[in-house]
Amino acid sequence: MKIHPLHSWDVTLAEATELQRELAAHVDMRQPLTHCDLIAGADISYNRFSPTIYAAVVVLRLADLSIIEVRGAVAETSFAYHSGYLSFREAPALIEVFARVESKPDVVMCDGHGIAHPRRAGLASLLGLWLRKPSVGCAKSRLIGRFDPVPRRAGAAVPLMHGDEQLGMVVRTKTDVQPVYVSPGHLIDIASSVDLVLRSCRGYRLPEPTRQAHLHVNALRRGEVNPT
Numbered sequence: 001m002k003i004h005p006l007h008s009w010d011v012t013l014a015e016a017t018e019l020q021r022e023l024a025a026h027v028d029m030r031q032p033l034t035h036c037d038l039i040a041g042a043d044i045s046y047n048r049f050s051p052t053i054y055a056a057v058v059v060l061r062l063a064d065l066s067i068i069e070v071r072g073a074v075a076e077t078s079f080a081y082h083s084g085y086l087s088f089r090e091a092p093a094l095i096e097v098f099a100r101v102e103s104k105p106d107v108v109m110c111d112g113h114g115i116a117h118p119r120r121a122g123l124a125s126l127l128g129l130w131l132r133k134p135s136v137g138c139a140k141s142r143l144i145g146r147f148d149p150v151p152r153r154a155g156a157a158v159p160l161m162h163g164d165e166q167l168g169m170v171v172r173t174k175t176d177v178q179p180v181y182v183s184p185g186h187l188i189d190i191a192s193s194v195d196l197v198l199r200s201c202r203g204y205r206l207p208e209p210t211r212q213a214h215l216h217v218n219a220l221r222r223g224e225v226n227p228t
Helices: 013-024 086-098 123-131 190-199 208-221
Strands: 038-045 052-061 066-076 107-110 135-139 157-162 165-171 180-186
Touching: 013 123, 038 086, 038 208, 052 086, 052 208, 066 086, 066 208, 086 123, 107 123, 107 190, 107 208, 123 135, 123 180, 135 190, 157 180, 165 190, 180 190
Parallel strands: 038 107, 107 135
Antiparallel strands: 038 052, 052 066, 135 180, 157 165, 165 180
């Protein structure tokens, strides 16, 4: 995949804050998704205070959720763990992996947030901007926002709000399991983001793109597979 560098990763926390605000101004979440054949799932694994980062990207065909490509990498980071700034710790390794992806995914989905972020520029937004691809955040925990109770049935969803602004949806992907937090990253709207997450589920809490990336990155972390 082609990478479109936007900034240096060698930044202070204050510089990262300003960069997030600048990047958020370029995020486009108005566009409905009209086509998706291939979808790439991305995930990161590491010990919270370790500089070693494990990254994985798994590309699937949306029609049958078959895996067509798997890539992984092990990298080092110098950016410390700070809530709300994980993209500066995680994105460099993921972008390194995306640069080796030979297929051409139409959409990127990551285990993280898009605009559901204090400065409206989470990991999914950053990846979408660097890759110039539609991107969706599908996170396991909330970073910001409030929401009403989500009905227990699979497919139920309620808005994730911050003041009067809707940041995404809280989505029940499986009956009676904890919901996920879906927000657009870039070049996709909220409705299309939710639709894509639900279309890519296969009976688990996590949609297959991020679930498969999660499985691979943890196998990489355990030394069961090699970086590719």
